[in-house]
Amino acid sequence: MRQSLRLVIAEDAVLLREGLVHLLERFGHRVLAAVGDGPALLAAAREHRPDLVITDVRMPPGQTDEGLRTARRLQAEQSGLAVLVLSQYVEQTFADELLDDRGNSVGTGYLLKERIGDVEEFADAVARVAAGATVVDPEVVRQLLARRRDPLDRLTPREREVLGLMAEGRSNAAIARRLVVTDAAVAKHIASILQKLDLPPSAPDDHRRVLAVLAYLRA
Secondary structure (H helix, E strand, O other): OOOEEEEEEEOHHHHHHHHHHHHHHHHHOOOEEOOOOHHHHHHHHHOOOOOOEEEEEOOOOOOHHHHHHHHHHHHHHHHOEEEEEEOOOOOOOHHHHHOOOOOOOOEEEEEEEEHHOOOOHHHHHHHHOOOOOOOEOHHHHHHHHHOOOOHHHOHHOOOEEEEEEEHOOOHHHHHHHHHOHHHHHHHHHHHHHHHOOOOOOOOHHHHHHHHHHHHHOOO
């Protein structure tokens, strides 16, 4: 059974906003506020101090990146606040902005809005981000994969596949199930990935995984 989360939602499209409220409450979460612009998101999150903020990237008043900027500001103010950003399209700049400081245990997610239609998958992403995972939409991963350059050229096709699933926020066990291999095989691939990407061995393992994902998304 999923943990009940305290949420604040920011989406300027009324129908989608109301749909998100209904969907998330269906999964047992509490939506403390559902707003339609950046300033209202800032005020609502400051008032309610939720477990997770779900926000569109482009929000009034400027319709540029108000949602993203507000989310980053809130994370700076509220230690431990998880953020899940929704976007209509794959926008690498926004993905880079969102993940730029992702070097700790605070949950961060970047999903395309079409993912909401996969109800169970979306609900799972919400839960994983709230639990501290980094979750990137599979379509974002696929599109960015086509642009990859060094140092990822050193990875084997299987290692790149494993790293792609890591970027989606999958655990070792989940990766093993997806690829139909053993947990030990996944652990071996991940160890090889971390070595080939020259990540600092002194860093905690979960932090090194995040660094590997960031290298994957930015290469």
